[in-house]
Every structure is written in C-alpha cells, then in structure tokens.
Amino acid sequence: MKRPQENIVNFTSIIDCVAALDVDSHVKLILYSLGRATISGEAFVTHLENLIQHFPDAPIVLITDCEDAAEILKSLDWGVRGYIPTSSSLKVALEALSLVEVGGTFIPASSLVSSRKSIMGTAENKSCQVDGMFTARQAAVVDALRQGKANKIIAYELDMRESTVKVHVRTIMKKLKARNRTEVAYITNNYANLS
Template identity: 65%
Template sequence: MSSPTLHTTLGAHVYHEDVSHNGTILIIDERNLVSECIAHCVRTQRPHNQIINYTSILDCVASASGENDEALILFSIGSGAVCSETFLTALDNLSEAFPGAPIIIIADSEDATQILKSLDCGVRGYIPTSASLNVALEAINLVEVGGTFIPASSLTSSRKSILGRSDRRIFDIEQTFTARQAAVVEALRQGKANKIIAYELNMRESTVKVHVRNIMKKLRAKNRTEVAYITNSYVNSMI
C-alpha cells in the first residue's frame, strides 16, 4: 500500500489512502495543533478512511457536497459549553450542510447534564478528552453502525439522582407499553437512532418520534438516554 499523501485546501488538510473503502471523517477544532493531532491519531488507526481536518466551522460547511453528506463529523469544542449560542449555531450549520452525517462531540467536560443536552440536540456521541484513543475509536465504530456513545463515567456520576427517580417508577414493560412502544424501547436500549428504528420496525421516522415522546412521558424521563438507563435497570433487576 502506498503512503498517504497530504493536500491542503480551504484551510483543511486532506489525507488520502489508496484503498477501496473511502469513508470520510471530518474533524473540526479551532486549535490547529489539536485538530492535526486528532487527525493524525484517527488516520493512523483507520487508514481506510479519508480524514479531513478543519480549524473553522465555516470552512467545513463551505466544503459540503453531495459526496460527503454521509460523512462522520468529530466536532472538538475543548472547554466550550453545549448550551452556548455559539455551539448551537455551529451544530445547526453542520446539520444543514451535512444532513446525513452523525456528529460526535469531543470535549473536556464530563458533566452529565452537558452530555445529555448534547444528545437532546441530536448529537450521536460524546467523547471526553479524558478517554483513551481506543475508547474514542470504538465510539466512532459504534456511531458508524447507528449507535449512540456516551461515557459510562457521566452516568455513574449522576447515578444516585437517576436511581432515586427510577426506584419510584417500578413498572412492567408489557403492561406499561403497547407492543410497538415496547419494540421502540428495546431499540432505544440498544442506542439505535430514530432512522434505524424506523427502518427495522417498518414505520415512519415521524412515528418513531411520537413513540419516543410518549415513552418518555410514561417514564417521566427527560431524554432518550434516561429512557435507556431506566429500562436497562428494570431488565437487569429481572435477571
């Protein structure tokens, strides 16, 4: 196999490998050194991918084309907050430019609230900078096949408050949910995205969203991640 070649365009560094599979991973970090380091780490472990790193959201959005709509995006925000207007605007711009691309956040914070808010915004993964490279690569693998990744440490830190609520919500899945809702619950437990759930259950994505809202309401859960946590706790208690 030939060595990768480096091309520079639009403030982005593009690495090409001469291999048959050419999935694209877009990396964004305003700090050039960090952006280069993430790109290097991912490229050395995933030589079959095309890796493009940017130091500007605008440059990344400007590069959008039909060919990379299905790319995976690693958006590194450092110590930034996911509830900031800057982050939300950037996320909207990326989602509009790359409608088919799952977005993974890389951030310094491991705060559970920040992680759950990012998932509520449609993010498909959250990798804290305290994680190892192997964990980060496995997170990418999971998201690529339709899953959602969050660090276990974030749930562990908020375990007491979540369990405090779930202990008061003893339920029977078969009695609490309809057959279709129970199927959606099982998919949520596996971290599947709405699009995947809709395909597997042969229903519209809008119908899946309605089911998810009703499930959250029945469990008094704030988001789909908490739904998975509560139902997993119930299933594990039955084993």
C-alpha cells in the same frame, strides 16, 4: 500513537466550516469543541443539524469540559459518535478518534460511573411508578424503545404511522418525566428487572 499524515482543517465557527468545505469534500471526521458550553443550548442543536446536513457521512465527536452523563446521553441521541472530556489524556483522545473513524462510538466510562448514583436513584424512583401507566399501544412502543428501535421501524412493526409513534414517544417521555428515548429505555428496563 502515530497517526498517518492527514489534512486537519481548523475553523472558528460552523458557518466558516460549511462555507469553506463543499459537500463533495472528503471529510472523515468532525471534531467539535464546545469548551465550557453545554449541548442543551439551542445554538448547539442548530450547529449540529447544520453539520449533519452538510456532511452526512462524517461522524461528529465533541470535545468539552462537561462530564455530565445526561449531557453525554443527549449528545448520543442527537447523533454524536464521540464525547471526549477535556480532562482526557491525549492518548485517550487519539484512540477515541480512531475508534470513531472506523465506525465505533466513544463515551467516557469515568463520566458514566461518576454519575451512576444520580442516574440510578432517579431511575429507581421513576420505575416504581411505571406499572399501569400505559395503554396497550404505548406499552408496545415502550417495548420497542427498550430494544433500541427507530420510529420508522416501530411504525412498520406496529402498523401505525411514524407521526403516531412520535406522539406516543412524547407521551411516554412525559409520563416517565424522561428527557430522551435512552432514559425511557433505562427506566423501563430497570422496572422490568425489579418486577
């Protein structure tokens, strides 16, 4: 695939990137190479927040050696729009970047398929314990999470403060032993399908 002539700028650190480019720079996309590092580290979250703060309109794509589905889902929760494993071909990587540039999101299906068994097993074990676990308000928040609604929307629709929604979400995650909102939706959707 041929790409139009573009200015591609390489930086060895987030600090260098933010220092060199100002907020008015027309950054179309940020490709963040993690190598063998994982997104679970505190440094990654700090770097990601820094990039989002300085370049709010530029989608962020990770390129990493890790193909773990949980890492992929976490990255999406943090606002990453593309997740390209280093095992991907150059053609797939370029197509993924093109998809993200036009507003799409890319995750490698192969990583999710290979991790499906562990995800499904965990969700099935947890889903059996969901019945009777939540108060009426928590159940309403769970239903909204299953629909992919943001905290602000949930707060508006359920006539509560956004901070209260956050407390409910944390409590729900703790009760389900879920690591993120996506996992809460997955576990509770799976439970609804079994009922």
